[in-house]
Amino acid sequence: MALVFRWLLRLAGALVLLVVLGVGLIYFLASQSLPDYDRTVSVQGVTAPVEIVRDNAAVPHIFGETDSDVFFGLGYAHAQDRLWQMTMLRRTAQGRLSEVFGTRTVGIDRLLRRLDLYRLAQQSVEAQDAPTRAALTAYAAGVNARLAEINERALGRGAPEMFLFDVTVAPWQPGDSLAIIKLMALQLAGHLQDEVLRARTSLMLEDADRLADILPDAPGSGIAALPEYAAMFPGLPRYAEAGPDPDTPLWPVPARGLAGASNAWAAAPNRSAAGGTLLANDPHLGFTAPSTWYLARLELAKGGVIGATVPGMPVVLSGRSAHLGWGLTSSYLDDQDLYIERLNPDNPEEYLTPDGYKRFDSRPSIIEIKDAPPITLTLRWTENGPVLPGSRYALETITPQGHVVSLAWTALSPRDTSMSAALAVMGASTVREAIAASEGYIAPSQNLMLADQETIALKTIGAVPRRDPRHQSRGRLPSQGWRAENRWQGRMPYASNPEFVSPRGGILGNTNNKIVERPFPNHISYEWGDTQRINRWQRLMQSREVHTRDSFIEAQLDPVSFTARSLLPLIGADLWFTGQAAPEGTPERQRQIALALLADWNGEMNEHMPEPLIYAAWLRALQERLIRDELGPLAEEFKHVEPLFIERVYRDIDGAAAWCDIRQSAPRETCTDMARLALDDALIWINERYGGSLESLRWGDAHQATHDHPVLGEVPVLRYFVNIRQSTSGGDNTLQRGRTSGEGPDPFQNVHGAGFRGVYDFADPNSSVFIISTGQSGHFLSRHYDDMAQLWRRGEYVPMSLDVNLARAAAVGVTRLMPRTP
Structure with a gap:
C-alpha cells in the first residue's frame, strides 16, 4: 500500500509539473508577441526617421517628416x-473566415461573398484622390513593416491568437482599408x-391598423397608407420559421436594434x-x-490631429485638430432597399x-473550409x-416561389470615395471646409x-438614393424589382442633405433622433x-444658460431614463397604492413592495439600485404579454421594448388598447390587467x-x-482572462x-x-479628454489590454492633448522607425 501511495504521489507530482510546464510554455509563446514600445527599428518604406511616443495610456503620438511617414507610423x-x-x-x-474556423463560419462567408464588399473595395482604390492613395499606400507599408519584423525576429507570430489558429497573414494592401x-x-x-x-409582421397581423402600433413611426407628420405586403405577393x-444566424460572435450583422447609434x-461660444x-x-x-476603437495622435503637415481610429484604416473618425473638432452619429438614412x-x-x-x-450577372466563387471540402458559390x-x-435575414419567409431577393445599397459602389472624404475632413480647419x-x-x-473656433454645425453625409415618388412601398417593404417606379434613379444632390449651421440657440445635438420632416x-x-x-x-441642454466641458461630460454619463419617467405613470396608473395590506411572502406583498420602490x-x-431591474423586467414582460397573442412565435423578433408602442397602447391611440385583450380567452382583459399580470411575471423571473x-x-x-x-x-478557462x-x-x-x-x-x-467618448473644448483645447472602453492593446497579457476599462466604467477620461511635452513626460516608451539602408 505504501508503494502504491508513493507512486500515486509521484504521478500527481509529475502531472502538476507537466501542467506548470505547459502553462509556462504557453505564457512564453504568447508573451513573445508583446510589443516593445521602447526600441529603434530599421524598416523599409520611410523617407526619414519616424517617432512614436506612447503616453502613459499607450496612446501613440506619431511624428514624421512627411504625412506619408506619419501614416506609415500609424x-x-x-x-x-x-x-x-x-x-x-x-x-x-x-469572406475567408472558414479557412481558419471551419464550417461554423461558412454562413458568414456565404453572405460576404454575395455582397462582394472586398472586390468593390479593391475597385474603389483608383477612385480615391492622390493624397488618399498616398496615405493608404504608406499605411499599408507600415503594417507590412511590422509583419516583416515579426517574421525576422520570430515575435510569436504577432499575436497570441495566432498560436491557436493557423492564420496566414498576407501583406496589407490599400484596398484592405477600404474593405474595413x-x-x-x-x-x-x-x-x-x-x-x-x-x-x-404585416403578414402575421389580422388587423392591418395594428402595424402602426408595434412598428410605430417617430413622432411627426404621418404618411399615406402603404400597400399590404400580402397584396403585392399573394x-x-x-408565418414561416426563419433559419438561425450563425452561432458565432464573429457574425458581422447586428441584430435588429443593435445597428449603429451614437450621441x-x-x-x-455664446453658450x-x-x-x-x-x-x-x-x-x-x-x-x-479589445474595443473597436484605438486612440492615436498624428502630427501632419497641416498640424496635429488626435482622436479615435479603427485599426485597419488611416483616419481619425472622431477627434480634433487645433482648429476643428468632429464627431459622428448614425443618421439612419434609408440607404437600402430590398427587391423581390x-x-x-x-x-x-x-x-x-x-x-x-x-x-443574371454571374460568376463562381470558391470558399475554402478548414477540415472540410471547399464550396463553390454562384454569385x-x-x-x-x-x-x-434566402437563409439569411429571414428572407425565405417573405420570398414567393419562383422569386429571389436582391439588395440595393449605397455601400455597394465600386467608386466609393468615403475614405477620401474622411481624410479631407481631418485636414479641414473650418466647419465650411x-x-x-x-x-x-x-x-x-x-x-x-x-465645431471650429467660432462655428458649430451638423451635416448629414452619405449618398441619398433618389426614389420615384410612385415607389410602391416607399422603401419600407420589399418591392417588386421589375417595376421601374420601384428602382433607384441615381443619387440626390449633396446640397439637399440636412444641414444646420450656427443655429440661433447656439446648441446642436443628435441622439439618432428624427432631424427633419420631409415628404417622400x-x-x-x-x-x-x-x-x-x-x-x-x-x-x-436647456437647464443651463452656458455649458462647460464638465457639463458635456455630465450629459454623456447621464443615466436618467425619460422613458421610465413617462411610461411608469401610464402603465401603473391603476396600481399605485390601491391594494390592501398583504401577508409577507405572498405575490401581492411582492407586488406592493415593487410598486412602492418604483x-x-x-x-x-x-x-447600484434595484428599481431599474424591476422596471426593465416589468416592461419586458408587459410587451411580451401584449404581443404574444397577436404575433405568436414572431414575438421573438421584438427583443427590445418599444416605448412608443407601450405609450400608444396605454393612451389607446387609434384603438391601440386592443393589444391588451387576449383573443383566445373568454374574458376581456384590460390594460390594467396586463400591467398587473406582467409585474407578477417580472417578479417571478x-x-x-x-x-x-x-x-x-x-x-x-x-x-x-x-x-x-x-x-x-468562448474558450474555457481562457475566457476569464x-x-x-x-x-x-x-x-x-x-x-x-x-x-x-x-x-x-x-x-x-x-x-x-x-x-x-470624447469631449473637445476649444477655449482650452489641451483640456479636451477622451477614453475607450478597454485598452489600446489587443494582447491580453499586456497591461494596456484593459487599463482604461475601469476608468471608462467610472466615467473618467484621459487627457486629449496635442502637447508633445505632456506625452513625453510620462511616456511608456518611444519607438523610432529608421529608414533601412540597402
Whole structure:
C-alpha cells in the first residue's frame, strides 16, 4: 500500500509539473508577441526617421517628416497592438473566415461573398484622390513593416491568437482599408432587417391598423397608407420559421436594434462659459475586447490631429485638430432597399426587368473550409444589386416561389470615395471646409457634428438614393424589382442633405433622433434610432444658460431614463397604492413592495439600485404579454421594448388598447390587467434569476457590460482572462446608453454602447479628454489590454492633448522607425 501511495504521489507530482510546464510554455509563446514600445527599428518604406511616443495610456503620438511617414507610423502602431483584430476584419470582409474556423463560419462567408464588399473595395482604390492613395499606400507599408519584423525576429507570430489558429497573414494592401469601412457600413446598416420584419409582421397581423402600433413611426407628420405586403405577393404564409444566424460572435450583422447609434452635441461660444466652442461625441457599437476603437495622435503637415481610429484604416473618425473638432452619429438614412425579383419560369438564370427578362450577372466563387471540402458559390447580381441567400435575414419567409431577393445599397459602389472624404475632413480647419470635403462621402451615412473656433454645425453625409415618388412601398417593404417606379434613379444632390449651421440657440445635438420632416421621397428615413434619449438631452441642454466641458461630460454619463419617467405613470396608473395590506411572502406583498420602490424612483438607471431591474423586467414582460397573442412565435423578433408602442397602447391611440385583450380567452382583459399580470411575471423571473429581497437587487448585476473577445471569449478557462465584464449604469434609452441584449438567460446584459467618448473644448483645447472602453492593446497579457476599462466604467477620461511635452513626460516608451539602408 505504501508503494502504491508513493507512486500515486509521484504521478500527481509529475502531472502538476507537466501542467506548470505547459502553462509556462504557453505564457512564453504568447508573451513573445508583446510589443516593445521602447526600441529603434530599421524598416523599409520611410523617407526619414519616424517617432512614436506612447503616453502613459499607450496612446501613440506619431511624428514624421512627411504625412506619408506619419501614416506609415500609424500602420505600424496598429499592427503592433491590434494585428489579430485587423486580420479578422479583413478576413470577414473577404469572406475567408472558414479557412481558419471551419464550417461554423461558412454562413458568414456565404453572405460576404454575395455582397462582394472586398472586390468593390479593391475597385474603389483608383477612385480615391492622390493624397488618399498616398496615405493608404504608406499605411499599408507600415503594417507590412511590422509583419516583416515579426517574421525576422520570430515575435510569436504577432499575436497570441495566432498560436491557436493557423492564420496566414498576407501583406496589407490599400484596398484592405477600404474593405474595413465597407464592413463598418454593414455593421451599421439596419433598414434591410426593418423591411423584412415589417413584411413579416404585416403578414402575421389580422388587423392591418395594428402595424402602426408595434412598428410605430417617430413622432411627426404621418404618411399615406402603404400597400399590404400580402397584396403585392399573394400566397405567402402568415408565418414561416426563419433559419438561425450563425452561432458565432464573429457574425458581422447586428441584430435588429443593435445597428449603429451614437450621441453628439455642440455649443457655440455664446453658450459656452469659457467663450469657446464645445463638442462631445460618443459613437455606439457592439462591445468587444479589445474595443473597436484605438486612440492615436498624428502630427501632419497641416498640424496635429488626435482622436479615435479603427485599426485597419488611416483616419481619425472622431477627434480634433487645433482648429476643428468632429464627431459622428448614425443618421439612419434609408440607404437600402430590398427587391423581390421574378425568375423566368423557363430559364432560372434570367429575371424580369422593366424591359423583359435578362440574364443574371454571374460568376463562381470558391470558399475554402478548414477540415472540410471547399464550396463553390454562384454569385448573382441583378440591375438592382446582389442576390442574397434566402437563409439569411429571414428572407425565405417573405420570398414567393419562383422569386429571389436582391439588395440595393449605397455601400455597394465600386467608386466609393468615403475614405477620401474622411481624410479631407481631418485636414479641414473650418466647419465650411469640412462640410465641402464631405461631399464625396458615400457610406455608411452619418451625421457629422462639427465645431471650429467660432462655428458649430451638423451635416448629414452619405449618398441619398433618389426614389420615384410612385415607389410602391416607399422603401419600407420589399418591392417588386421589375417595376421601374420601384428602382433607384441615381443619387440626390449633396446640397439637399440636412444641414444646420450656427443655429440661433447656439446648441446642436443628435441622439439618432428624427432631424427633419420631409415628404417622400425627400424624407431621409422613416426609421430612426431614437425617440427617447433626445427628450432627456433637451432637458439637460436647456437647464443651463452656458455649458462647460464638465457639463458635456455630465450629459454623456447621464443615466436618467425619460422613458421610465413617462411610461411608469401610464402603465401603473391603476396600481399605485390601491391594494390592501398583504401577508409577507405572498405575490401581492411582492407586488406592493415593487410598486412602492418604483413610486419613489426618479428614473435613474443607477447600477447600484434595484428599481431599474424591476422596471426593465416589468416592461419586458408587459410587451411580451401584449404581443404574444397577436404575433405568436414572431414575438421573438421584438427583443427590445418599444416605448412608443407601450405609450400608444396605454393612451389607446387609434384603438391601440386592443393589444391588451387576449383573443383566445373568454374574458376581456384590460390594460390594467396586463400591467398587473406582467409585474407578477417580472417578479417571478427576478426571484428565479436573482433571489433575495427586492430591496437588495442591483441593476449592475444584470446590466454588465460584455467586452468579450470574439474568438477566445468562448474558450474555457481562457475566457476569464480575455473577457472584460463590468457592472454599469444606463440602459436602452438613457444618454449613457447601454443597449441590452434582449435575449437568453441574461437579457439585460449591456452589449452595445459608447466604446469611445470624447469631449473637445476649444477655449482650452489641451483640456479636451477622451477614453475607450478597454485598452489600446489587443494582447491580453499586456497591461494596456484593459487599463482604461475601469476608468471608462467610472466615467473618467484621459487627457486629449496635442502637447508633445505632456506625452513625453510620462511616456511608456518611444519607438523610432529608421529608414533601412540597402
